[in-house]
Amino acid sequence: MDSSIKEEVPVHEEFILCCGVETQVLKCGPWTNLFNEQRANRPKLLIFIITDSNAQEIKDIYGLQGQVEHKLAFLRTHVPKEMKLVVIGHSIGCYISLEILKLAPELPIIRCFLLFPTIERLSETPNGRIATPLLCWLRYALYVFGYLLLKPWPEKIRSLITRIGLQMMNVQYEFSVLNILEPFCIANAVYLGGQEMMKVVERDNETIRAHLSKLTFYYGTMDAWCPTKYYEDIKKDFPEGDIRLCEKKLPHGFIIHFYGEMAGMIADWLKDDLSKIEALTHGSATDS
Numbered sequence: 001m002d003s004s005i006k007e008e009v010p011v012h013e014e015f016i017l018c019c020g021v022e023t024q025v026l027k028c029g030p031w032t033n034l035f036n037e038q039r040a041n042r043p044k045l046l047i048f049i050i051t052d053s054n055a056q057e058i059k060d061i062y063g064l065q066g067q068v069e070h071k072l073a074f075l076r077t078h079v080p081k082e083m084k085l086v087v088i089g090h091s092i093g094c095y096i097s098l099e100i101l102k103l104a105p106e107l108p109i110i111r112c113f114l115l116f117p118t119i120e121r122l123s124e125t126p127n128g129r130i131a132t133p134l135l136c137w138l139r140y141a142l143y144v145f146g147y148l149l150l151k152p153w154p155e156k157i158r159s160l161i162t163r164i165g166l167q168m169m170n171v172q173y174e175f176s177v178l179n180i181l182e183p184f185c186i187a188n189a190v191y192l193g194g195q196e197m198m199k200v201v202e203r204d205n206e207t208i209r210a211h212l213s214k215l216t217f218y219y220g221t222m223d224a225w226c227p228t229k230y231y232e233d234i235k236k237d238f239p240e241g242d243i244r245l246c247e248k249k250l251p252h253g254f255i256i257h258f259y260g261e262m263a264g265m266i267a268d269w270l271k272d273d274l275s276k277i278e279a280l281t282h283g284s285a286t287d288s
Contacts, residue, residue, distance in 0.1 A: 064195040068099040102207040120203035126224040135194035146183040217243040
């Protein structure tokens with residue numbers, strides 16, 4: 001990626017109702033509503049990022065399968081059917097990305113990047129062995145702790161503590177991340193984490209095999225959520241796949257300090273795909 005070319009990309013935040021749940025959406029680019037935009041002004045490609053819709057209500061929306069259905073509902077309701085998609089998943093977002101490929105083969109997904117993928121044997125990883133008893137066996141104790149300790153605090157105090165913590169970690173926050181100490185958010189995160197430990201067991205080789213040509217896996221060398229053995233195993237099972245091992249020693253939580261470096265790598269990987277889309281677009285315009 002040419003670091004000498006820097007373009008100011010507008011970013012704005014909005015909240016929509018998706019599956020009966022208020023959903024935060026961060027949009028990068030000049031567009032606001034893909035359906036109302038004139039076709040000539042629409043982006044040629046939409047990049048959908050899944051991190052750690054007025055649609056039908058989803059049962060267990062805060063569970064793992066509910067989160068998959070929530071993302072599918074968003075794509076089916078808020079993105080035009082002909083819009084080409086690049087899906088980027090990080091951590092458990094990689095599991096959700098594979099589920100989207102499996103459950104919605106009609107979506108025009110041209111590439112899927114799976115970064116530090118937690119897609120198998122999650123409870124057996126070094127971090128998983130610690131997290132499993134906490135999230136599965138002691139989660140009600142965590143609920144009580146969250147409500148008794150945090151609920152009485154005024155919202156201003158919780159926001160202040162969150163700001164101080166983020167500043168101490170030198171983390172930039174541009175949008176609404178100040179509700180992470182809300183007991184309701186903590187309870188939902190613990191519940192989802194427990195489901196991840198129990199349900200992310202076997203790698204979905206069937207889906208990987210069916211979509212291998214559009215998948216890029218990126219494994220870390222010091223990832224306690226996804227040991228290098230998992231990289232070696234999937235590399236052995238899919239030797240023809242685009243399966244990479246990080247050479248930059250990036251951490252699993254790269255989004256805190258190394259997001260720019262990761263974005264640059266993905267932009268470089270996408271260049272060929274964007275060139276093909278540009279060629280097809282020009283070809284269609286010439287034919288018409």
